[in-house]
Amino acid sequence: xxIRMPAKxxxxxxxxxxxxxxxxxxxxxxxxxxxxxxxSTYWLEANLCAALGAILSRLQxxxxxxxxxxxxxxxxxxxxxxxxxxxxxxxxxPDTHQxxxxxxxxxxxxxxxxxxxxDKELLSQPDLxxxxxxxxxKINKSIFEIFNNANIHGHCSHVFSCGQYFPQKKRxxxxxxxLGKSIKSNVNHYLNKSLSGSEAISWAVEEGNTTRTGTIPxxxxxxxxxxxxxxxxxxxxxxxxxxxxxxxxxxxxxxxxDNTLLGTIVNLDIxxxxxxxxxxxxxxxxxxxx
Amino acid sequence: MTQKKAFKINIYEIIGGNAAVSSDDxxxxxxxxxxxxxxxxxxxxxFKNVDLIVSTFLNACxxxxxxxxxxxxxxxxxxxxxxxxxxxxxxxxxxxxAKQYFANKKNFEDSANKAIYGS
Numbered sequence: 090x091x092i093r094m095p096a097k098x099x100x101x102x103x104x105x106x107x108x109x110x111x112x113x114x115x116x117x118x119x120x121x122x123x124x125x126x127x128x129s130t131y132w133l134e135a136n137l138c139a140a141l142g143a144i145l146s147r148l149q150x151x152x153x154x155x156x157x158x159x160x161x162x163x164x165x166x167x168x169x170x171x172x173x174x175x176x177x178x179x180x181x182x183p184d185t186h187q188x189x190x191x192x193x194x195x196x197x198x199x200x201x202x203x204x205x206x207x208d209k210e211l212l213s214q215p216d217l218x219x220x221x222x223x224x225x226x227k228i229n230k231s232i233f234e235i236f237n238n239a240n241i242h243g244h245c246s247h248v249f250s251c252g253q254y255f256p257q258k259k260r261x262x263x264x265x266x267x268l269g270k271s272i273k274s275n276v277n278h279y280l281n282k283s284l285s286g287s288e289a290i291s292w293a294v295e296e297g298n299t300t301r302t303g304t305i306p307x308x309x310x311x312x313x314x315x316x317x318x319x320x321x322x323x324x325x326x327x328x329x330x331x332x333x334x335x336x337x338x339x340x341x342x343x344x345x346x347d348n349t350l351l352g353t354i355v356n357l358d359i360x361x362x363x364x365x366x367x368x369x370x371x372x373x374x375x376x377x378x379x
Numbered sequence: 380m381t382q383k384k385a386f387k388i389n390i391y392e393i394i395g396g397n398a399a400v401s402s403d404d405x406x407x408x409x410x411x412x413x414x415x416x417x418x419x420x421x422x423x424x425x426f427k428n429v430d431l432i433v434s435t436f437l438n439a440c441x442x443x444x445x446x447x448x449x450x451x452x453x454x455x456x457x458x459x460x461x462x463x464x465x466x467x468x469x470x471x472x473x474x475x476x477a478k479q480y481f482a483n484k485k486n487f488e489d490s491a492n493k494a495i496y497g498s
Contacts, residue, residue: 304443306442373464373467379457
């Protein structure tokens with residue numbers, strides 16, 4: 090099978106729509122060749138490698154040989170620096186400007202390895218503007234909430250992650266993807282309803298809503314991220330099943346794709362030029378917290 | 380007068396590092412608290428040197444307690460040390476959420492029992 094990659098692959102509705110379509114088009118492949126033609130592609134946001142990698146890694150498990158052809162040198166450079174192409178047979182190049190956060194595949198049980206990866210890749214880049222310890226901690230926590238959601242709700246074996254700094258914009262994009270149970274499937278099973286993909290995501294992101302039923306409560310992780318990103322002036326995008334949901338500056342946009350992804354992609358776009366002190370509205374006393 | 384029995388749980392030592400990020404580690408801490416509570420011990424959770432704490436861990440470790448013990452019992456028997464202001468905010472949300480979760484769960488189970496067995 091031959092698939093033509095788009096001219097620009099960006100973290101926006103159209104970009105995620107293409108990724109979901111790529112999943113749909115290739116999901117039944119096995120013992121075959123897949124050629125991804127980059128002839129028209131001149132811009133690719135490298136954080137999306139998390140989602141592409143999830144799809145292509147699954148295809149490799151199904152004995153599909155993935156080949157990248159006609160890759161523009163600037164696109165090839167970034168995909169080599171972030172170690173994405175090395176997963177598909179190409180060489181690794183050093184990242185002298187350190188704007189990439191490497192593409193990695195983790196088992197869902199590798200929390201400690203994921204923490205080391207974040208420490209090394211995400212928060213120790215010398216070329217970045219200095220970030221307060223609290224901002225770094227907020228970023229780390231937000232990404233971990235996503236990682237843990239993939240484990241708890243996706244019931245999947247692996248999580249894929251990749252990021253990209255945009256030094257001019259002073260922003261960080263970080264994407265986590267899994268091919269586990271979709272939010273739509275979990276929410277509809279729990280509520281015994283037939284919500285659309287985006288309606289299911291809208292339900293799941295509300296504080297207090299969780300599909301957990303055991304002895305451990307849930308329903309907080311995504312709302313903590315939303316609270317942080319509102320103050321940070323960042324944004325979040327979630328793709329799951331055929332649903333697309335995003336929140337920018339408190340404004341929510343949701344829609345349905347024509348195709349369906351069996352899994353979930355979450356992209357966080359974080360303002361790293363953030364000097365908010367995150368002052369608390371009221372002090373919390375550790376002695377009376379319970 | 381009998382001296383109250385107390386025990387300090389060093390989170391860093393038990394989870395083997397500075398990242399309290401997994402549900403499994405939270406469950407290990409929960410099991411220790413639960414064991415101590417059954418012996419009527421007072422428990423202090425010391426987060427010294429732990430620099431990354433996420434809600435998943437706190438849900439398993441502390442939120443889960445509200446399914447087994449009353450808020451009054453927990454308030455009397457548990458305290459936390461060395462948590463940053465930001466982590467205290469998250470913990471307070473975890474606690475608030477846990478109380479709602481178990482209240483809803485009880486209502487749900489009562490309704491289910493009523494539906495199955497009658498009132």
